[in-house]
Amino acid sequence: MSGAVREAPVFRVExxxxxxxxxxxxxxxxxxxxxxxxxxxxxxxAGPSGSGKxxxxxxxxxxxxxxxxxxFVEGRDLATLGERQRTLLRRRRLGFVFQAFxxxxxxxxxxxxxxxxxxxxxxxxxxxxxxxxxLDSVGLxxxxxxxPDRLSGGERQRVAIARALVHRPRAVLxxxxxxxxxxxxxxxxxxxxxxxxxEHGATVVVSTHDPExxxxxxxVVTLRDxxxxxxxxxxxxxx
Amino acid sequence: MTPALARLLAASDPFAxxxxxxxxxxxxxxxNGAEVPLEIWRRGDDxxxxxxxxxxxxxKYVVRRGKEAWLLAPGAKNPVRMSPALAxxxxxxxxxxxxxxxxxxxxxxxxxxxxxxVTFELEALAPGVEPPRVRWAVDRARGLxxxxxxxxxxxxxxxxxxxxxxxxxxxxxxxxxxxxxxLRTGSxxxxxxxxxxxxxxxxxxxxxxxxxxxxxAAPAPGTVPSPxxxxxxxx
Amino acid sequence: MxxxxxxxxxxxxxxxxxxxxxxSLAVVAAGTAALVVTAGFVRFSFDGLRAAMIHGGLGHLEIxxxxxxxxxxxxxxxxxxxxxxxxxxxxxALEALPHVTAVGANLHLxxxxxxxxxxxxxxxxxxxxxxRERRMGFEVRLRxxxxxxxAAPAPGADAALxxRGLAESLGVRAGEVVTLVATTPExxxxxxxxTVAGVVTTGVAELDTRFLKLPLASAQRLAQTDSVSNLxxxxxxxxxxxxxxAAARAAxxxxxxxxxxxxxxxxxxxxxQVRDLYLGIFVFLGTIVVVLVVLAASNTLVMSIxxxxxxxxxxxxxxxxxxxxxxxxxxxxxxxxxxGALAGAAxxxxxxxxxxxxxxxxxxxxxxxxxxxxxxxxxxxxxxxGALLMILVLVLAALLPAxxxxxxxxxxxxxxx
Ligand SMILES: Nc1ncnc2c1ncn2[C@@H]1O[C@H](COP(=O)(O)OP(=O)(O)O)[C@@H](O)[C@H]1O
Ligand SMILES: [Mg+2]
Numbered sequence: 001m002s003g004a005v006r007e008a009p010v011f012r013v014e015x016x017x018x019x020x021x022x023x024x025x026x027x028x029x030x031x032x033x034x035x036x037x038x039x040x041x042x043x044x045x046a047g048p049s050g051s052g053k054x055x056x057x058x059x060x061x062x063x064x065x066x067x068x069x070x071x072f073v074e075g076r077d078l079a080t081l082g083e084r085q086r087t088l089l090r091r092r093r094l095g096f097v098f099q100a101f102x103x104x105x106x107x108x109x110x111x112x113x114x115x116x117x118x119x120x121x122x123x124x125x126x127x128x129x130x131x132x133x134x135l136d137s138v139g140l141x142x143x144x145x146x147x148p149d150r151l152s153g154g155e156r157q158r159v160a161i162a163r164a165l166v167h168r169p170r171a172v173l174x175x176x177x178x179x180x181x182x183x184x185x186x187x188x189x190x191x192x193x194x195x196x197x198x199e200h201g202a203t204v205v206v207s208t209h210d211p212e213x214x215x216x217x218x219x220v221v222t223l224r225d226x227x228x229x230x231x232x233x234x235x236x237x238x239x
Numbered sequence: 240m241t242p243a244l245a246r247l248l249a250a251s252d253p254f255a256x257x258x259x260x261x262x263x264x265x266x267x268x269x270x271n272g273a274e275v276p277l278e279i280w281r282r283g284d285d286x287x288x289x290x291x292x293x294x295x296x297x298x299k300y301v302v303r304r305g306k307e308a309w310l311l312a313p314g315a316k317n318p319v320r321m322s323p324a325l326a327x328x329x330x331x332x333x334x335x336x337x338x339x340x341x342x343x344x345x346x347x348x349x350x351x352x353x354x355x356x357v358t359f360e361l362e363a364l365a366p367g368v369e370p371p372r373v374r375w376a377v378d379r380a381r382g383l384x385x386x387x388x389x390x391x392x393x394x395x396x397x398x399x400x401x402x403x404x405x406x407x408x409x410x411x412x413x414x415x416x417x418x419x420x421x422l423r424t425g426s427x428x429x430x431x432x433x434x435x436x437x438x439x440x441x442x443x444x445x446x447x448x449x450x451x452x453x454x455x456a457a458p459a460p461g462t463v464p465s466p467x468x469x470x471x472x473x474x
Numbered sequence: 475m476x477x478x479x480x481x482x483x484x485x486x487x488x489x490x491x492x493x494x495x496x497x498s499l500a501v502v503a504a505g506t507a508a509l510v511v512t513a514g515f516v517r518f519s520f521d522g523l524r525a526a527m528i529h530g531g532l533g534h535l536e537i538x539x540x541x542x543x544x545x546x547x548x549x550x551x552x553x554x555x556x557x558x559x560x561x562x563x564x565x566x567a568l569e570a571l572p573h574v575t576a577v578g579a580n581l582h583l584x585x586x587x588x589x590x591x592x593x594x595x596x597x598x599x600x601x602x603x604x605x606r607e608r609r610m611g612f613e614v615r616l617r618x619x620x621x622x623x624x625a626a627p628a629p630g631a632d633a634a635l636x637x638r639g640l641a642e643s644l645g646v647r648a649g650e651v652v653t654l655v656a657t658t659p660e661x662x663x664x665x666x667x668x669t670v671a672g673v674v675t676t677g678v679a680e681l682d683t684r685f686l687k688l689p690l691a692s693a694q695r696l697a698q699t700d701s702v703s704n705l706x707x708x709x710x711x712x713x714x715x716x717x718x719x720a721a722a723r724a725a726x727x728x729x730x731x732x733x734x735x736x737x738x739x740x741x742x743x744x745x746x747q748v749r750d751l752y753l754g755i756f757v758f759l760g761t762i763v764v765v766l767v768v769l770a771a772s773n774t775l776v777m778s779i780x781x782x783x784x785x786x787x788x789x790x791x792x793x794x795x796x797x798x799x800x801x802x803x804x805x806x807x808x809x810x811x812x813x814g815a816l817a818g819a820a821x822x823x824x825x826x827x828x829x830x831x832x833x834x835x836x837x838x839x840x841x842x843x844x845x846x847x848x849x850x851x852x853x854x855x856x857x858x859x860g861a862l863l864m865i866l867v868l869v870l871a872a873l874l875p876a877x878x879x880x881x882x883x884x885x886x887x888x889x890x891x
Binding site: 058061063064083084087088090091092094095096098102104105106107115116118119120121163164 | 475483489490784785790792794796884
C-alpha cells in the first residue's frame with residue numbers, strides 16, 4: 001500500500017450530503033461524509049440499517065448524485081462527468097454486487113457474466129473465455145449454462161461476483177452482498193470477494209451490518225446517522 | 240276587339256282557302272342537314288297520309304286518322320301506332336297548321352298592336368280542339384300571319400311556327416315555315432312547301448306524277464286502316 | 475453492443491413471458507392477415523370491375539368523331555350520333571396495330587319497342603358486331619335463347635337480344651317478334667321488326683330495364699344509315715392500353731374530321747369512383763387495424779417494461795447506456811412486429827386460399843344483377859407492406875416507453891419492487 005501513496009485514491013469523498021424528501025420531512029441519509037479509499041483496499045462499510053451505507057455506495061458508484069459535497073473516482077470529480085462518461089465509468093472501471101443479486105433472468109450464468117463485456121463490445125470468443133474463467137474462479141465452472149432460477153442464493157451471488165469482476169474493474173462496490181444469504185454462504189461470498197479483489201488488485205467496498213464480516217475486515221468505516229462514526233484500520237485482520 | 244281586328248284575324252287564317260282534298264309537295268331539312276322530301280295527302284281534317292320520297296325512305300308512310308297516327312315502314316310487317324311522343328316534328332307542325340281554323344274554332348281573348356303587328360291571344364271554343372291556345376301574330380298592313388305560338392291548356396308554349404315566305408299570299412299558302420319544338424328538343428325545323436294541289440281539280444290530278452311501281456306499298460289516301468285493325472296489313 | 479447482440483437479447487426477452495408475447499403476436503398477426511385479406515378483396519373488386527367494364531361493353535379504347543364525342547359530353551350513356559361514315563377504313567388502320575384483337579363498330583339507338591299485343595317500352599340499343607365482340611372478349615350474359623348470329627342478317631331476318639327487364643316489360647320471350655321504332659339521323663321515324671334471339675342481362679339492374687342489342691346491320695337498317703357511332707378497340711392485354719392509345723392516336727392523326735380516341739378508364743368515371751371508395755375503405759380499415767395493434771402492443775410493451783424496471787436499473791448500473799436500453803426495448807417490439815407479421819402473412823395466405831377454395835359467392839353489389847364468385851387476389855405488395863407496416867407500427871409504439879425506461883433514475887429503478 002505504501003507504493004500507492006502518490007497515486008490518486010480510488011475513491012475520495014468530501015462533505016458528502018444526500019437527503020431524501022419523505023412527505024414533508026427531509027431525511028438525511030448522508031450528512032457530511034469525508035472518506036478516502038485507496039487502491040486495492042478492502043473496506044467494509046458498517047452501520048445499522050438506515051445509517052446511509054447504500055446511499056454512500058450509490059454515490060461512490062456514480063449511480064446517484066449528492067446534494068452537496070464531491071465524489072472523486074480515480075481523481076475525477078463525478079460532478080464534471082456527463083451521463084455518457086458516468087456510464088462508461090461504471091462499465092469499465094467499476095463492478096457492482098447487489099443484495100438481491102440482480103442477475104438477468106433470461107440469461108444463463110455464463111451469459112450473465114459475459115454481459116459487461118458484451119456492452120463494451122469485446123469480441124465474442126474473447127469474452128466467452130473470460131466469462132468462463134471468471135465463473136471458474138468463483139467455483140461455478142460446472143454451472144455455466146444454468147439460468148439464475150436454477151441456482152441457489154449463494155451460487156447466484158457468486159455469479160454476480162464473477163460479473164462484477166469479469167471486466168477487471170478498478171473497484172467493486174458490493175451493497176450488503178450477503179444480506180440474503182445464510183451465515184455459511186455469507187462468509188464464503190465475503191471471502192471470495194476479498195480474495196478475488198486481492199487477486200485482481202481491485203478495491204473492494206462492501207457494506208454490511210453482519211458483525212462476523214466486520215470482524216474480518218482490514219478496514220471498517222462505521223456509519224451512524226449519515227456520518228462516519230469510526231474509521232478503523234486493522235492490518236492484522238485477515239479475511 | 241274592333242270589327243276591323245276581327246276581320247284581320249279571320250283573313251289571316253293560313254290554308255283558309257285550301258281544298259278539302261289536297262296534296263302538298265314539300266321537304267324539310269333534316270337534323271343532320273339532309274333534305275327530306277315528302278308528300279302530304281289530305282282529305283278533310285281527319286285523314287292524312289305522309290309519303291316519304293327520298294330513296295332511303297322508300298316505302299315509309301305515316302297515316303293519320305283523327306288524332307291517331309300510324310307509321311308504315313318496309314321493315315315492319317304491321318303499322319306502328321305512333322304515340323304523341325313519336326310524332327314527326329316537321330309533319331306534325333304542318334299538319335297542325337293545315338287543321339287550324341282560327342275563325343271557326345277560336346275566339347280572341349285579347350289583341351294588342353305594336354309597330355304594325357297585331358298579336359291575338361286565342362282560346363279554343365270547344366274542349367278537345369288542338370292546340371288549346373294560340374298566340375297569333377299578324378302583319379296588319381299585309382294581313383299575313385308572321386308567327387304562331389301553339390300553347391297548352393296551361394298556357395305553356397309548345398311549338399313556335401314562323402312564316403318565312405309565301406308562295407300564294409292570297410290563298411295564304413306559305414312557302415317556308417320554321418317550326419320550333421319548345422317542349423322537347425328545342426331544335427328548329429325548316430319546312431319548304433313546293434306545291435299544293437287540289438285533288439278535286441282535274442287539272443291538278445293530271446299534274447300528278449305517275450305512281451311508284453310497287454303501287455301496293457302506297458295505300459291510297461282513302462284506305463287508311465281503322466284503329467282496331469292493326470294486325471292486318473293495310474289494304 | 476452490436477445490433478445482432480441487441481436483437482438476440484431482445485428475442486430472449488420475448489421468450490420471458492410467453493403468454494403475453496403470444497398474445498401480442500396474435501394481435502399483430504391478425505392485423506396483418508386482415509390487411510392482406512382486405513387488400514386481396516379490394517384487388518379482386520378492382521380487377522373484377524375493370525374486366526366487367528372493359529368486357530361488358532367499353533372495350534379498351536373508343537374511337538368516335540371528335541365533334542360528336544364533345545357534343546356527347548359527360549353524359550356517357552347518351553347515344554353518340556352516327557357520325558363515323560368511313561369507319562371501315564378507320565377500322566382497317568386500327569386492326570393493324572399491335573395488341574389489337576379486334577375493332578368492333580357500334581351504332582347507338584334510342585326509341586320505342588312495341589310488342590305484338592301493343593305494349594310499348596322505350597329502349598336504348600346498340601348495334602354491334604357479335605363476331606368481333608367475341609374476339610374482343612366481350613361477354614354476353616344470356617338468360618334465355620341464344621346469342622346473335624355472327625353473320626350480318628339479311629333484310630327481314632333481323633334479330634335482337636333484349637335485356638331482362640325490357641323483355642319482361644314487353645312480355646316477350648325468345649322467338650317472339652317486337653317492332654322497334656327509332657329516329658333516323660334526318661329526324662324521321664323508322665320501324666323494324668326483330669325476332670328476340672335471346673334475353674340477356676347487362677349486369678346493371680337499371681340498364682336491364684331498357685337495353686337491347688342487335689346486329690350492326692339491323693341497327694343501320696332501322697336508323698337508315700351506313701355510319702356508326704363509334705368503334706371499340708379490344709386489346710390482348712389491359713396493361714397495353716396506354717401504348718395502344720398512343721399508337722391509335724398516331725395512326726388516326728391528320729384526318730379532316732378529327733377523331734377522339736378515349737381509353738376505357740375515362741369513359742368509366744364510375745370505375746374511378748369505386749376505386750377511390752374501395753381505397754378509402756382500405757385506408758380506413760388499415761387505420762383501425764393500426765390503431766388496434768398500437769393500443770394492444772403499446773399496452774404489452776409498457777407492461778413488459780414495468781415488470782423489468784429493477785432489471786433495467788441493474789443493467790444501467792453495470793454500464794449499459796441509455797441508448798442501449800432503448801435499442802433493446804425497441805428491438806423487442808420490432809421482433810414482435812416481424813414475427814407477428816410473418817405469422818399474419820401465413821395466416822392471410824391461408825385465409826385467401828381457404829376462402830377461394832370455399833367457392834363463396836357474394837350477393838350482387840348495389841345496382842348489379844348477378845352474385846359474384848369470391849376470388850381474393852394474392853397481393854404481394856400487401857404482404858410486404860403489411861409486414862413493414864406492422865414492424866414500423868410496433869417500433870413507433872415502443873419508442874416512447876423505451877425512451878422513458880432509458881431515462882429512469884438508476885437508484886430508484888434498483889429499489890423498485
Ligand atoms: N429513495 C429513498 N427515499 C427516501 N428515503 C430514503 C431513500 N433511500 C434511503 N432513504 C433513507 O435514507 C436513510 C439511509 O438509507 P440507506 O442508505 O438505504 O441506509 P442503509 O443502506 O444503511 O440501510 C434511511 O433513513 C432511509 O430510510
Ligand atoms: Mg442498505
